Amino acid sequence: MLFRVILLTLCILVSCITGQTTTIPQRVQVRVGLDTVLQCSTKNTGDSVNWLGPNGVVLFFGSRRLISDDRFTLNQKYRNSWDLQITNVKAVDAGLYKCVPKQREPASDDVAKVFNLEVYVPPRIIPSKSSKDQFVQEGDNTTLICFASGFPHPNIAWHKVSGKEEKLLYEIYGQHQGQFVFSEITRDESGVYKCTAYNGEGMNDTRTMLVDVQYAPTISTNVQVKGLDVQLECMVEWNPQGENIWTKDGEVIVQNWKYEPKIINDTSSQTTMILFINQIEGPTDFGQYSCIARNKYGNAIGNITMPVSTESSPGKGKNSAKENGVCKSLTLVLMTIFLSVYEF
Numbered sequence: 001m002l003f004r005v006i007l008l009t010l011c012i013l014v015s016c017i018t019g020q021t022t023t024i025p026q027r028v029q030v031r032v033g034l035d036t037v038l039q040c041s042t043k044n045t046g047d048s049v050n051w052l053g054p055n056g057v058v059l060f061f062g063s064r065r066l067i068s069d070d071r072f073t074l075n076q077k078y079r080n081s082w083d084l085q086i087t088n089v090k091a092v093d094a095g096l097y098k099c100v101p102k103q104r105e106p107a108s109d110d111v112a113k114v115f116n117l118e119v120y121v122p123p124r125i126i127p128s129k130s131s132k133d134q135f136v137q138e139g140d141n142t143t144l145i146c147f148a149s150g151f152p153h154p155n156i157a158w159h160k161v162s163g164k165e166e167k168l169l170y171e172i173y174g175q176h177q178g179q180f181v182f183s184e185i186t187r188d189e190s191g192v193y194k195c196t197a198y199n200g201e202g203m204n205d206t207r208t209m210l211v212d213v214q215y216a217p218t219i220s221t222n223v224q225v226k227g228l229d230v231q232l233e234c235m236v237e238w239n240p241q242g243e244n245i246w247t248k249d250g251e252v253i254v255q256n257w258k259y260e261p262k263i264i265n266d267t268s269s270q271t272t273m274i275l276f277i278n279q280i281e282g283p284t285d286f287g288q289y290s291c292i293a294r295n296k297y298g299n300a301i302g303n304i305t306m307p308v309s310t311e312s313s314p315g316k317g318k319n320s321a322k323e324n325g326v327c328k329s330l331t332l333v334l335m336t337i338f339l340s341v342y343e344f
C-alpha cells in the first residue's frame with residue numbers, strides 16, 4: 001500500500017517535470033541538414049515552458065539554456081511563444097521532444113505538447129558492417145551483407161554485375177541490413193555483386209564486392225599430330241592457378257630439343273598446358289605422358305599413353321571421342337615413321 005502511494009507520488013512528480021501525458025505526438029519531418037521549428041506557446045502570458053529532448057534531456061528550463069549545442073535556440077516571437085528552433089538538423093536529433101508548461105496558477109489547464117521529430121537521411125552503406133571481397137571454396141555456404149544507415153529504413157537491392165549488365169537477384173524493403181545467401185556456392189556464381197541502398201532521400205548508395213569461388217583443378221586431354229611432331233594438350237580448369245608439370249613414365253620432363261612445354265592462360269581459371277614433342281621416333285618416345293596441375297585445393301593428372309591403345313583405360317572415358325581421334329592420328333604417325341624408315 002505504502003509502496004503504491006510512493007509510486008503514485010513519484011509518477012506525479014515525474015509527470016510534473018517531464019510532462020508525461022497521453023498526448024499523441026505531433027509528427028515533424030525534416031531532411032537532415034535543414035532547419036526546423038517546434039511550435040509551442042502558453043495559454044497565459046507570463047507562464048513559461050521547459051523543453052525536453054530525446055531521452056528526457058532538458059534543453060531549456062524557461063529561458064535558461066541547459067544544452068551547450070547552440071544549434072538549439074528558443075524562438076520567442078510573442079510573449080507567450082516558446083518555439084524550439086533546431087538548425088542544421090542531424091540524424092541524432094530524431095526522437096520525442098516535449099514542451100512542458102510551467103504554470104504560475106495551478107488551475108490552468110495547459111498540457112504538455114509532444115513532438116516526434118523524424119529526420120530524413122539519405123542512405124549510406126557502412127563499409128565496416130558490410131562484406132568485403134569473398135574468396136570461398138566451391139561448396140561452401142557464404143553470405144554477402146550490406147548494412148545501410150538512413151531514414152526511412154532503406155530498401156536494399158542485390159544485383160549480379162556482368163559488364164554493363166545488371167541482373168536483379170533479390171530485394172529487401174525497409175531494413176538496415178540486407179543479405180544475400182549462397183547455399184553450397186558453385187563456380188558459376190563467381191562474379192561481381194552489387195548492393196544498392198535507397199529510401200527515396202537523396203542519392204542511392206552502392207557497394208560492389210567480388211565473389212571468387214575457388215576449386216581444385218580438373219583436366220581434359222587432347223593430342224594433335226603435325227607430321228612427325230606431336231602436340232599433347234591438357235586443358236586445366238582451376239582457381240586459383242597453381243603449379244603444373246609434365247612427366248613421362250613418372251620422370252619430370254625438362255625442356256630440351258625434343259620437348260617443349262608451353263603454358264597458355266586462356267582465362268584466369270583456364271590454362272592450356274602444351275607439350276610439344278619433336279619428331280616421334282619410336283619406342284623410346286612411347287610411354288605414359290602425364291600433365292599434373294596442383295593448387296591448394298588438390299591436384300589433377302591427365303594421362304596420355306603413346307602409342308594410344310584402342311582399349312579405354314580408367315579416367316579416359318570422358319574423352320573417348322578425342323581418344324578415337326588420337327588413335328587415328330597415332331596410326332598416321334606410326335605409318336609415317338615406318339615410311340621414313342623404309343626410305344633409308
Ligand SMILES: *[C@@H]1O[C@H](CO)[C@@H](O)[C@H](O)[C@H]1NC(C)=O
Binds near residue numbers: 139140183184
Ligand atoms: C550449407 O547449408 C546447407 C543448408 O542450406 C547445409 O545442409 C550444409 O550442410 C551447409 N554446408 C556447409 C559446408 O556448411
Ligand SMILES: *[C@@H]1O[C@H](CO)[C@@H](O)[C@H](O)[C@H]1NC(C)=O
Binds near residue numbers: 157198202204
Ligand atoms: C535507386 O535504386 C532503385 C532500386 O534499384 C531504383 O529504382 C531507383 O531508380 C534508384 N534511384 C536513383 C536516384 O538512382
Ligand SMILES: *[C@@H]1O[C@H](CO)[C@@H](O)[C@H](O)[C@H]1NC(C)=O
Binds near residue numbers: 241263264265
Ligand atoms: C599465367 O597465369 C599465372 C598466374 O596468374 C602467371 O603466373 C603466369 O605467368 C601466366 N602465364 C602466362 C604465359 O601468361
Ligand SMILES: *[C@@H]1O[C@H](CO)[C@@H](O)[C@H](O)[C@H]1NC(C)=O
Binds near residue numbers: 290302303315
Ligand atoms: C594416370 O596415371 C597415374 C600413374 O600411372 C595413375 O595413378 C592415375 O590414376 C592415372 N590417372 C588417370 C586419370 O587415368
